[in-house]
Amino acid sequence: MSYALRRLLGLVPTLFIIVSLAFVLVRLAPGGPFDQEQTLAPEIKANLERAYGLDRPLGEQYLRYLGRLAHGDLGPSMRLRDFTVNELIAIGLPVSLTIGGLALALSLLIGLPLGLGAALARRRGLDRLLMATTALGIAIPPYVTAPLLALVFGIYLRWLPVAGWEGGQLRDLVLPVVALALPTLAYLARLTRASVLEVAGLPFVRAARAKGLSEARIVLVHVLPPALGPVLAYLGPAAAGILAGSLVIETVFGLPGMGRFLVEGALNRDYTLVLGKVIVYATLVLLLNLLVDLLRALLDPRIRARRRA
Amino acid sequence: MSAEAPLLAVLGVGVSFPGARPPVRALADVELRLLAGRSLGLVGESGAGKSQLALAIPGLSAPGAVVEGSIRFCGEELINASPARLRALRGRHIGFIAQDPQAALAPHLKVGTQLTETLRSHHALDARAARAAALQMLERVQVPAPAARLGQYPHELSGGLRQRVSIAIALIASPSLLIADEPTTALDVTVEAGIRALFLKLRQELKLALVLVSHDLAVVGGLCDEILVLYAGRVVESGPAAAVLKDPRHHYTAALAAASATLEAPLGLPLATIAGSQPAPGVELAGCAFAPRCPAAAARCHAERPPLASVAAGGARVACHFPRASA
Numbered sequence: 001m002s003y004a005l006r007r008l009l010g011l012v013p014t015l016f017i018i019v020s021l022a023f024v025l026v027r028l029a030p031g032g033p034f035d036q037e038q039t040l041a042p043e044i045k046a047n048l049e050r051a052y053g054l055d056r057p058l059g060e061q062y063l064r065y066l067g068r069l070a071h072g073d074l075g076p077s078m079r080l081r082d083f084t085v086n087e088l089i090a091i092g093l094p095v096s097l098t099i100g101g102l103a104l105a106l107s108l109l110i111g112l113p114l115g116l117g118a119a120l121a122r123r124r125g126l127d128r129l130l131m132a133t134t135a136l137g138i139a140i141p142p143y144v145t146a147p148l149l150a151l152v153f154g155i156y157l158r159w160l161p162v163a164g165w166e167g168g169q170l171r172d173l174v175l176p177v178v179a180l181a182l183p184t185l186a187y188l189a190r191l192t193r194a195s196v197l198e199v200a201g202l203p204f205v206r207a208a209r210a211k212g213l214s215e216a217r218i219v220l221v222h223v224l225p226p227a228l229g230p231v232l233a234y235l236g237p238a239a240a241g242i243l244a245g246s247l248v249i250e251t252v253f254g255l256p257g258m259g260r261f262l263v264e265g266a267l268n269r270d271y272t273l274v275l276g277k278v279i280v281y282a283t284l285v286l287l288l289n290l291l292v293d294l295l296r297a298l299l300d301p302r303i304r305a306r307r308r309a
Numbered sequence: 310m311s312a313e314a315p316l317l318a319v320l321g322v323g324v325s326f327p328g329a330r331p332p333v334r335a336l337a338d339v340e341l342r343l344l345a346g347r348s349l350g351l352v353g354e355s356g357a358g359k360s361q362l363a364l365a366i367p368g369l370s371a372p373g374a375v376v377e378g379s380i381r382f383c384g385e386e387l388i389n390a391s392p393a394r395l396r397a398l399r400g401r402h403i404g405f406i407a408q409d410p411q412a413a414l415a416p417h418l419k420v421g422t423q424l425t426e427t428l429r430s431h432h433a434l435d436a437r438a439a440r441a442a443a444l445q446m447l448e449r450v451q452v453p454a455p456a457a458r459l460g461q462y463p464h465e466l467s468g469g470l471r472q473r474v475s476i477a478i479a480l481i482a483s484p485s486l487l488i489a490d491e492p493t494t495a496l497d498v499t500v501e502a503g504i505r506a507l508f509l510k511l512r513q514e515l516k517l518a519l520v521l522v523s524h525d526l527a528v529v530g531g532l533c534d535e536i537l538v539l540y541a542g543r544v545v546e547s548g549p550a551a552a553v554l555k556d557p558r559h560h561y562t563a564a565l566a567a568a569s570a571t572l573e574a575p576l577g578l579p580l581a582t583i584a585g586s587q588p589a590p591g592v593e594l595a596g597c598a599f600a601p602r603c604p605a606a607a608a609r610c611h612a613e614r615p616p617l618a619s620v621a622a623g624g625a626r627v628a629c630h631f632p633r634a635s636a
Contacts, residue, residue: 203412210369210407211427211478212400215392221426225417300417301462 003307004294011286018282019069019275023062026271033078033269052078065275074276079268080261085276088261093280095165096257099173099249100242103180107238111185112231115192120219122197130189137186142245146179146252163254176253180245184238191234195227225299232296236289243281314384316486316518317343317366322378322388324361324370331591335361336542339378340617343535345485348512348519350529350550352565353539356587359522360408362539363490366520367403368395382486401431404479406489410471410496414463420474421459424481431482446477449514450507469500473507480511488520493528508532526562527569530554538562541587541598544617548625558620558632561599597629605631 032054034045049055053064068075074085118130153175154162165172199205200223208222247259258277265273297303324336336358343349351359365376368387380387382398390398399405407413415423424446425439434442440459447455450473463471472492479487492508493501509532512519523529529536529550536553538546538561546559557563567581585602588594597603600610609630617628621635 203407203409204415206369207405207407207413207475207478208415210367210399210405211430212396212398212482213426213430214396217426217430221418222415226415302416302464305462305464 003297004290007290007293011283011290014286015279015282019066019279020062022275022278022282023065026269026274027058029269031269033271035269052076069279074279075272077265077270077273079265079270079273085272088273089258089276089280092256092258092260095255096243096246096250096259099176099180099255099257100239100246102173102177103184103242103246104235104239106177106181107185107188107242108235110181111188112192114185114189115231116196116219116224118189118193119196119200127193131193134186134189137182138190140182142179142183143248143252145182146176146249149175149179150252163252165253165255172253172255176249176255179252180242180249183245184242188231188234188238192227192231195230196223199223199227228299229296232292232299235292236285239288240285243284315342315381316345316347316383317341317520318379318381319362319366320379320381322362322365322376322380324358324365325375325377326371326373327375328373329591333590334542334593335374335590336365336539339539339544341537341544341547343486343518343520345518346512346516347535348517348521348533350533350536351520351522351539352524352526352529352536354524354565354587356541356590357539358542359524359539360490361542363405363488363520363522366488367399367405369399369405397431400427400479400484401482402484402486404482404484404487406472406475406479406487406492408491408494410468410475411463413475414471416463418462419459420461420463420466423463424459424474424478427478428481442481443477446481447474450474450477450480450511452477467500468496469503472496472500472504476504476507476511480515480517483515484517486518486520488522490522491524492521494524505532525569526554526566538565541594543598544626544628545599546625546627546629547617548621549623552621552623552625556635558625558627558635559599559629560603560605560633563633564602605633607631 032049033052034040034048040048046055053061056064065075072086074089076084077088080088114130114134118127121127150162153160160171160174205218205222208218213222246257247262249255250257250259251263258280261270261273262277264270265277297307319339319341322336322339323334325334326332339358339362341349351362353359361370361374364370365374366380366382366387368390370376376388378388382403387395387398421440421443424443425436428434428439428442443459444455447458452458452470452473458466458470458474463474466474476492489508493504496504505528508519508521511517512532519533521529521532526536533550536546536548536550537544538553538559540561546553546557546562553562554566557566564581564583568583583602588598588601594600594611596609596611596613597606597615600606603610607630613630615628615630617626619625620627620632
């Protein structure tokens with residue numbers, strides 16, 4: 001438990017570096033939040049900049065931002081002036097977490113059994129079929145599958161809505177979640193297959209067979225737990241990939257998630273909005289990686305031993 | 310079972326890998342008989358086919374291997390036996406110990422689990438009874454602090470302890486035949502001596518039949534009643550251990566004996582070696598496979614493969630056109 005706490009505290013410096021880098025990068029882009037097509041009168045622009053503290057030296061702005069961040073305040077949005085960034089995230093985060101979480105769960109629930117099945121059917125028809133389709137699944141990005149799915153199931157078959165979000169009903173969720181999950185699902189299936197085949201060739205599996213154990217026990221108790229290590233390790237990057245994919249998916253399906261306003265925010269130099277969302281994404285990825293590390297230790301006593309030492 | 314019926318009878322057994330490039334014949338025409346409670350040593354250098362034979366008996370050959378001939382255990386044919394039948398025999402009637410105890414134990418399962426699962430997959434036994442049996446078995450193989458070991462993982466044990474645990478796993482369901490594939494090769498010399506002593510003790514206590522694979526004639530000589538010498542996948546000599554060791558009739562066995570490190574050998578002399586090497590996997594010679602390295606090889610040896618034939622009344626057999634004279 002103290003190990004988990006230590007790792008959690010260890011996230012603070014990482015997050016600090018991410019915040020600082022993001023702060024500088026956002027400011028490096030030319031222009032500012034109040035440069036528009038119709039130029040504002042210089043006095044108005046100066047007033048606006050003073051109101052948001054943009055007239056201060058960059059160092060002071062940075063320290064002030066950190067100070068507010070320490071209290072969980074991400075500041076007001078510079079372009080959507082009726083909202084604070086916290087409010088905008090509070091609206092978008094549940095939507096994004098729902099489709100991202102469901103996509104990750106779907107990838108695991110289907111990808112793992114598919115990979116295991118392919119490994120057990122090694123080099124026979126099922127294995128070859130799965131390997132070919134998963135190669136396709138990885139190769140085709142969500143921004144291609146998403147419109148295709150919408151076209152087939154939304155327009156031709158009329159089974160599901162093409163887009164939209166009416167209070168997050170299941171029918172609104174299906175297409176975005178599937179489109180988002182496909183590449184991760186396919187990759188997880190291939191990873192699981194490779195990992196299971198590798199472990200199945202190790203001497204201790206032959207030893208398990210020599211003990212006369214049932215094939216089911218050999219697969220579930222001897223092969224699967226060590227084989228899941230690399231699969232779990234991939235979940236961190238997989239979550240990051242799903243987050244990135246959700247930006248596109250939310251746009252394609254018109255979902256009010258975290259991705260909404262982020263691209264416009266970046267184009268319009270809405271400093272606080274972009275920074276706030278970057279921080280939330282980074283925190284999510286860091287937390288998930290930490291969770292994965294802790295889960296791996298549960299599966300492998302040798303990792304636990306190394307941590308105690 | 311009559312006194313003459315062997316526990317294990319192997320006849321004309323071959324193991325080949327037709328899918329390999331080039332196709333490999335790892336073992337050909339092997340014959341052996343083992344009576345209940347007796348022990349047999351399989352000797353030869355790496356690649357001679359010892360391990361292939363050890364694996365083929367309980368049906369553990371690698372995927373892609375084709376096993377032919379006849380392997381009878383208690384009169385029951387094992388080649389082409391159903392997977393379910395083989396599973397029922399393995400662990401319960403035929404115990405198996407692999408070469409490297411580090412690799413043969415599942416790294417993520419506690420010692421106790423690995424011991425009791427063998428027992429519980431063959432007998433209807435509750436957890437407490439299985440644990441008691443596991444404790445008893447660990448004591449029998451002289452593992453110190455056995456109760457604490459049950460909760461430990463393999464990486465927390467020393468190499469010697471791991472091999473003792475492997476032995477306990479192989480024996481916990483009281484098999485009548487134990488197959489040990491180089492059980493001491495991966496261990497330190499001092500630890501090895503302890504494991505050998507343990508094998509001797511267990512054989513006497515449990516009336517075990519033992520098939521011991523080793524590249525070391527001296528190890529086999531100390532533990533086994535009979536010896537089978539393999540070269541390039543074929544039996545070149547077999548017979549009672551004492552006779553084969555003291556009076557090897559095949560030139561290969563003699564060379565192998567000379568190459569064994571012993572404490573009696575004078576210091577400072579280089580260890581004897583056998584010049585040359587075995588035919589490469591996939592290469593099949595028309596004559597005796599040892600002929601290219603044999604000091605006594607004649608033209609006939611290269612042209613015609615010698616059959617395994619009796620040379621003495623004691624049951625010693627040798628596959629050589631010009632066997633060494635009896636001492």
